[in-house]
Amino acid sequence: MPRWKELPAETSHSERQLLVQLRRLKDHSDLSLAALASRTSYSRSSWERYLNGKKPVPRKAVEELARVCGTEPTRLIVLYDVAERARAKAPARGRADEPSSPPRSEQPSSPAQDQEQGQEKGREQTPDQDQDQDHDQDQESASTLASASASASVRPGRTVPLGWTLAVVALAVAVAFGAGLLTARGWDDEAPAEKTGPVAVGAGYLRGQTYKCAVRRQDGELRAGHSDTREMLLDINSTGFDVVEAQCLLREKGFSPGVFDGLYDERTKGAAKKFQHAHHLVIDGIIGPDTWRELRR
Template identity: 65%
Template sequence: MAQWKELPPHIAGSERQLLGHLRRLKDHSGLSLAALAGRTGYSRSSWERYLNGKKPVPRRAVEELAQACDTEPTRLIALHEVAERNRTKAPERQTDPTRPPKSVPTQAREPEPEQEQPQGRTAGTPGRTVRLRGMLLALALAVVVSFGAGLLAARAWDDDTPAATTGGSAAGTGYLRGQTYTCEVHRKDGRLRAGHSDTREMLLDINSTGFDVVETQCLLRAKGFSPGVFDGLYDERTKKAVTEFQRSRHLVTDGIIGPDTWQELRG
């Protein structure tokens, strides 16, 4: 099974869930990206962009992937509709928050004095120059401040961002690979929670990463099947703990976290 790239941090939870399902479906089918391109109307490079979160996956591509993998597409289409609806409601933001912002000019060219001459004052007088320079500097400052505020809002916008981290990462920031997270499991609304993710449907398997995996690792420890690590990386130790937990609950012992396993973990 090919190792997937980590999804960009700006991708929202609904779209992240859709891509997780599509990746899992593709892997379980045994099809390579080239083979998938041969069975659908989309090229290998298009599938690479779609499944790695570089470009939103079209609804037609979702349907064709399900058909190529002999899977009923109804649930995938429903997830796609939710992701698309949330995407259109999201505020305009930078495609990649990690990319440095484009440079903003700090000084604009002053127009020739002859372009606009106030009545009673000749072009090129000191009063005219001072007013133009002040207006241009104020405009440039407003552009810089507005751009900075928009960038901060884009980085902060993520309806799936958890609240509990350690090791110097402030609450509300994105998942950091290689960092160990705390596990403070408690019961809320009748379900166990560790404070990293509220999902009950996300599919997780080997090489999955993120706060959904941290939540799984914490809940496994609370159930007596600790994987020994709480870093958000679904490795062999985590999969072994999941398999043992599934066996104890008489679930399908495939080591894959799905809705049934989530229900038992949060119960």
């Protein structure tokens, strides 16, 4: 399995969550970048830029990657939408108002200096300028936001105080960050939250609560009544009713993880590995389509 490059430091939290899941999905499929290029509408170099955070990944690319890897794309699309909204809230580069006069410490440049600077900028243009601009926009978004706010505070006739402007901007950033954190909490394998009691996550699932297992056979397959998925990928720190369903089915098959709380922890992964070994599956502890198929038999 290839070792991924470190994502750029300026990558936003929501964008990082999306890329972590896309990388994991690609690794689990054992497909190379060249193989992805042959099965999708995007070239190998495009996939390299997308998965390494050099350019934002398009929505269509997210859907095609999920299709090629044989998984349901809904959760990936949710992560994409959160990242897209965060990008949309970031101020565009160069929109901050320019000061009407140069600072006192600076002297106006002569026509010869302007011409020389223009020639230097022309020589610096490269075919990869679009990629560099995408990279620069992320780095400069914070400074652009500060400049725009400061400029707005000194416009003639401005009636809104600077403090209110900054407060509104900070609130918008906090809301976007919080939405991404709540949506992708189940996949964040870098800083799992402590279990301090039942916490509402969404769609009725409460993290930290134990659920009952009532496994029965319906339409020719076993079901515990928490989820009917047969494709969802589950790994360490996945959460939700899909995990509860898998934990109940593992117990029904004689490989109980001991807990039925919807958190895919080491005990659940260990039970999954034992089940995979007994049924001659790939022993990686990751519940995917093949393992789901055997669990529901």
